[in-house]
Amino acid sequence: MTSRKRAHRHAALLAALAFAAITTIAGADLATAVQDQFTSAGLSQDARLAVMVTRAATGERLVEIDTDTPMKPASTTKLFSASAAVDILGADYRTRTIVETDGVIEEDGTLYGSIIVRGGGDPGLGPRFQDAKYDVTKVMREWAVALKKQGVLRVTGDVVGDDALFTGSRTGIGWYPDEAAEWYMAEIGALTFNDGCVDLHFTANDKVGKPTDVKMVPDVGYFTFKNSVEVAPPETPGVGTVSLFRHDDEGRHIATGSVPKGRTRTRWTAVGDPARFTAAVLLDEMRKQGIVVDGTYKSASLPSVDIPPVDERTTLISHSSEPLATILEPILANSQNLYSECIARLAAIEAGNGSDFEAVAKTVTDWAGENGLRRNGFLVTDGSGLSSLNRIPARSLNDLLLRMHRDESNGTLLRQSLARPGERGSLSSRLPELTGRLSAKTGSLGDTSTIAGFLTTKKGDDLVVVVMIDSTSGAEAVLDRLVLLLDRMLSGEPEERAVVVVE
Numbered sequence: 001m002t003s004r005k006r007a008h009r010h011a012a013l014l015a016a017l018a019f020a021a022i023t024t025i026a027g028a029d030l031a032t033a034v035q036d037q038f039t040s041a042g043l044s045q046d047a048r049l050a051v052m053v054t055r056a057a058t059g060e061r062l063v064e065i066d067t068d069t070p071m072k073p074a075s076t077t078k079l080f081s082a083s084a085a086v087d088i089l090g091a092d093y094r095t096r097t098i099v100e101t102d103g104v105i106e107e108d109g110t111l112y113g114s115i116i117v118r119g120g121g122d123p124g125l126g127p128r129f130q131d132a133k134y135d136v137t138k139v140m141r142e143w144a145v146a147l148k149k150q151g152v153l154r155v156t157g158d159v160v161g162d163d164a165l166f167t168g169s170r171t172g173i174g175w176y177p178d179e180a181a182e183w184y185m186a187e188i189g190a191l192t193f194n195d196g197c198v199d200l201h202f203t204a205n206d207k208v209g210k211p212t213d214v215k216m217v218p219d220v221g222y223f224t225f226k227n228s229v230e231v232a233p234p235e236t237p238g239v240g241t242v243s244l245f246r247h248d249d250e251g252r253h254i255a256t257g258s259v260p261k262g263r264t265r266t267r268w269t270a271v272g273d274p275a276r277f278t279a280a281v282l283l284d285e286m287r288k289q290g291i292v293v294d295g296t297y298k299s300a301s302l303p304s305v306d307i308p309p310v311d312e313r314t315t316l317i318s319h320s321s322e323p324l325a326t327i328l329e330p331i332l333a334n335s336q337n338l339y340s341e342c343i344a345r346l347a348a349i350e351a352g353n354g355s356d357f358e359a360v361a362k363t364v365t366d367w368a369g370e371n372g373l374r375r376n377g378f379l380v381t382d383g384s385g386l387s388s389l390n391r392i393p394a395r396s397l398n399d400l401l402l403r404m405h406r407d408e409s410n411g412t413l414l415r416q417s418l419a420r421p422g423e424r425g426s427l428s429s430r431l432p433e434l435t436g437r438l439s440a441k442t443g444s445l446g447d448t449s450t451i452a453g454f455l456t457t458k459k460g461d462d463l464v465v466v467v468m469i470d471s472t473s474g475a476e477a478v479l480d481r482l483v484l485l486l487d488r489m490l491s492g493e494p495e496e497r498a499v500v501v502v503e
Helices: 003-019 031-040 075-090 138-149 274-288 326-333 339-349 355-369 393-404 410-416 475-490
Strands: 048-055 061-065 095-102 110-112 117-119 159-162 196-202 211-217 225-231 241-247 252-260 265-270 296-301 314-320 438-445 449-458 462-470
Touching: 031 048, 031 475, 048 393, 048 475, 075 326, 075 339, 075 355, 075 393, 075 410, 075 438, 075 449, 117 274, 117 438, 138 274, 138 314, 159 274, 196 241, 196 252, 241 265, 252 265, 252 274, 274 296, 326 339, 326 410, 339 355, 393 410, 393 449, 393 462, 438 475, 462 475
Parallel strands: 117 159, 159 296, 225 252
Antiparallel strands: 048 061, 048 462, 095 117, 095 314, 196 211, 196 265, 241 252, 438 449, 449 462
């Protein structure tokens, strides 16, 4: 054997060992092979699995495992919220954020009154859809410049954030309160800026063991911040771990962890009362433009803040959101919870159900029922899937995906907004073997892991694939192996190559 052949054989052996040991399940059907793979994965004894695979064109069922048992859907809930919203609102739907005043601008530039920013439910107010995403406060700066051009040189009152369009709690039942500082737990409001977060850039410039440098964007003094993130040795694997905590009763945020020397780690900390935060950023930009504001920033939701009704205010600036078609990608590819909750509430308002979590649950549930997608045990309590109380059977997800496949208008738009391996969203670094052949919505909640989407096999068959695992640990890795197993077997590869058992 030549040295090149030995090298190739050695590389192939290492690759096989790195993935797993291979075994043969002779004569087993697809469902049995998948169930055996799941059973041998070493998850907890109470781990549960639901799988449904169908042909996209015909709905022919290829694999069915526990498809009618309600499972935690995690973020695959967003498939229902997004589908209902685009049906109810339309792909071209836009909402508006209005900058108003309850006063009058005098000839000397004095506005006797306050500036009021009335939220319309736009989740993307900020840099997300800008070409220059680094320019976080661009829209607020533009508003401040526009106010000055309208003759505003001094404001005798305050800058007030008004998010009255959405009612009820800003956080859902079954959400995790100890994770309130994380970006994915941003509070839901009709007026939010920069995804309801402050960007934190930790740079490890100092000696090992010393605190990192930290840059806050936007830095408007909205909360007290304690940085306990330390510089780690440069050889530390990865880019370090930073944990965030928020104490609203103290107005304090805390960061702990480490970053390897010479590196920068960026995190996003969710703020309390996003309408008040939006007002704080606008106030800061107004002062940078030389506008004197006698008051401070406030939230209209506070009992102490009294503002006149909308019909007694004068519009100064009207800002349009991106169309719903554009907002779908952050929801379905990146799994942005705030965006999903906002469009679900806007759909609930349009449907005449209200604008709180209960209204969202009713709107999504009614829509699922009207379209034949709701089955026994179907339960949603929010629009994002953050709640641990949500339950959706795999068959409902499968039927929704089949509906999307057959719908040439909204269904196509929804499909184009999904995550893809090697390309974008929550699958960008997962399942590289399926690059160009898989588009799906993923879900992760604690140790629940789900995926629901469209897979094209190596033979060119278009399939709908739903896999849901509820476990105590390691669910995502097992889920990915099951998806690869399904792809290999449905692509016609021999079972002895397709079936993988983890040792």
